[in-house]
Amino acid sequence: MSLSSANPVLPLPQPFVKNTCEKGENVATYAHHSALRSGLPLGGIGAGTLEFFPDGTRGAFTGLNNWEKPLGQLHNFRSGPFGDYRVANPFAVWVDDGRDQPYAFLLQTLSIGTAPAVDGIKMAGLFPVAELSFDCGDIPLSIKMIAFSPFIPGRDEDSGTPAAFFRLTISNKGDRPLKVSAMASAVNCIGSWNVARYNEALSEGNLAGIIFRKDRPDPFDPREGTIALAARHTADTDTFICDSSPYVKKCFRDLAADDLIVAGWDQFSQSGSLPAGLGPQRLEGEFGEWIGAIAQRQRDPLLPGTSTQWEFVYAWHMPNHPNGHQYERKYPDAWAVVEDAFARFDELYQSTVSWQNSLVQHAALPDWLADALINNLYPIFSGSWWVRDGRFALLECPTHHPLLGTLDVHYYGSIPLALLFPNLEKSMMRQFAHYQLADGYIPHDLGKNRLDCPSTGTSAGPRWKDLCSKFVLLIYRNVLYWQDEQFLTEMYPTLIRAMEWQASTDQDGDGLPENEGMDSTFDNWIMSGVTPYTGSLYLAALRAAEECALRMHDPQNARVFHERFIRASRSFDALLWNGTYYRATTDNDCTICQLNGQWYAHMLGLGYLLPS
Missing domain, CATH: 1.50.10.10 (Glycosyltransferase)
Incomplete structure (x- = not known):
């Protein structure tokens, strides 16, 4: 099993060019090579956003109280697309048919280190919901992802949740049972300086994940707080956490794909599992970055014609804002956001898409107008303050x-x-x-x-x-x-x-x-x-x-x-x-x-x- 060579160039923000899009049933669908300056913003009212791009990358993060300067380069020592936060949070899939060599690949069109990428992606977006379909070449899998954040008219608090929700669905299109595993990863971007960052594995109840922190937090640094990446553990999956792993091999100037290391990739690509990681080690040198990952492997092979799902949540909690955040009244840290997100995952998703459907499917509106009415709501997420006192x-x-x-x-x-x-x-x-x-x-x-x-x-x-x-x-x-x-x-x-x-x-x-x-x-x-x-x-x-x-x-x-x-x-x-x-x-x-x-x-x- 293999994928063909993916596009090695990340289309970072650039002057506007005509988008490559196709007319879907009700909404424009963008291909991975669409030269979009912005992605679909996930996040919450007054909480900042994480943009999801048609090439499968996620970046331009403003959850660090940094609306004026979305997170780009992880450090001012670095430059170029591979030094950007946008490539530092990949999803990946592993598959084994029991006959050929097991194969793993990133769910984006940019290869990192030794990790290959998918051949292509199509993304349909109606704010704040993105639906991605991945081209896996000759691998007999259908892979789709839904990413969203709650945006529910009249429910202000739920619509201000500082989190991005992801549901990955994998279907076996072949004629043989397949072992499959899914991985989510993220780099620690807490604080204005990378020194003293550390990652901590955490398992509570049916949730497993990583909390990204910083030792000796600076109460005056608006980028300090907590971030959490988590998955829901189920009885039919084995869950693996690689809490801390080096992400970069060198410090200065342009980084190339070979200068990055996806957490636990060597082991994941062979077995769909992850090494335990280095534990909550404090990052001591300015040259380094910590990345963490969660993998979930199906215990039983995926039979032909059947599907399986995984859910992940990426949440943040950044209290060092001059006026605080409304979400602090409900959540003490990012892990509390994760717990609430998983507890109400389905209901929040259904409530979000229901008002969209009322426009897209039931209102007598042209497709282009319904698309415009929905997608032009994004500034309520991406350009808002909602502070602690209301x-x-x-x-x-x-x-x-x-x-x-x-x-x-x-x-x-x-x-x-x-x-x-x-x-x-x-x-x-x-x-x-x-x-x-x-x-x-x-x-x-x-x-x-x-x-x-x-x-x-x-x-x-x-x-x-x-x-x-x-x-x-x-x-x-x-x-x-x-x-x-x-x-x-x-x-x-x-x-x-x-x-x-x-x-x-x-x-x-x-x-x-x-x-x-x-x-x-x-x-x-x-x-x-x-x-x-x-x-x-x-x-x-x-x-x-x-x-x-x-x-x-x-x-x-x-x-x-x-x-x-x-x-x-x-x-x-x-x-x-x-x-x-x-x-x-x-x-x-x-x-x-x-x-x-x-x-x-x-x-x-x-x-x-x-x-x-």
Whole structure:
């Protein structure tokens, strides 16, 4: 039995090129050679993620409180694809037909050391579930893997589990019984420095695995905590743990495939078992890395036409965050995450895929739209903070501009959050209300990599003219979605002050705010006077504020907002209509989003804002 030579080059993130994908029944399927810049993120809300790529590798790990810099090179001494964390966590399979030499191979298309790889992989992904099929060449096996993390509308805590779940299914397609074994491995990446890392084998009940730790932990290092890799032990399997094994042969510069060692590979490739490892030895030198592995071998041969399954969980627990994590309220360490994950593995998976199926299989949506609606939810995992005291916020851009809660971006991107996880949306709105300035202005964000240091905007000059209107529209949207009058009562004083600030930006009595430079979501685009983008948002906000006032039995403010709307709508039409379209600037420019307020008004049932 053998596999043909696999692709030796790891397609690490690179400039975008056209993806190689095929149209599946309901979702695009990517091949291992697809040049994707990102994988499917596994992890949890506010917990960080581990990306799973179509070539079978897993990397770009942000579970170490490192949203701004996903884990790449294991050490700054090293470079190139083989020095990357992405290749350091391989799965593998061993098979013996009792006739030829036993054979073992990695479940990825990149060979490491003496370990060969599969010929190819196809991956179908609907966030946060990936389904991989492996091409084993002439080996008579069908191998499939499901990887997922819980993402269940309305179940915030379960959707914030800091773990990736894996289910491996192997089927015998041949005519002879086969002995089979499966292995999962991971490198210890705890701490900003590799010295003093150690791996500890652990077996409790029906679980067996490895906890990755660091001796003398630094309470100020955000990358310190615990990671666990575990499997479920069953009566029909033999479980082997290689807790600690050297992963690299050399220290500096580019690493090649031959410079890496898969844990216990010589023994696994012969017998499907693993050596015991070196025990919880402390890593003493900066040149080294520890890798650990778990293997499970079927005691009875797999008969032709039958299948077997293995389940693995990779979990993390990183408490050294300035504000902590919500998951710390439930889990004391990574092993506790593993225990809970296995206890509810099936239920969490079924609950995750059930809402996907409601869109993919039952909604009257084109495949491409269902795919887009589901897969564009990933920032709720990959770009979120959910801290110990319950505060939640989304990052504008984790790696380049890590502002939390950015309101003008949240205005566009928070519809799924409000529908699926309303308590998290409430948290963000309450934080912005808390930081409203004395004059009524709503800040631009909650802070850069923090939740307690809001700014008024990212561009120089006057305060932004779109934020207060957007804040009011978000309040009314959420009230409509949730039918939560208590939330409106809580937010109403903040709404009134925000609308008064917005009204004060009318400098000439036409009823519309005047832009004064770089003072909107367009950052460095200089605008002056009345503009359709800011103006239409204000018109929509006036209508939303009027409806909120009516709900609050406040006829005086309802009348004020209605009268302001009538005057502002007339001015908007008189000042900006050029006979053919509403101009974006004094130069008769036209932009695709300039009537953004009308979009939101339609979405909220507020009617037309301008004369027909």
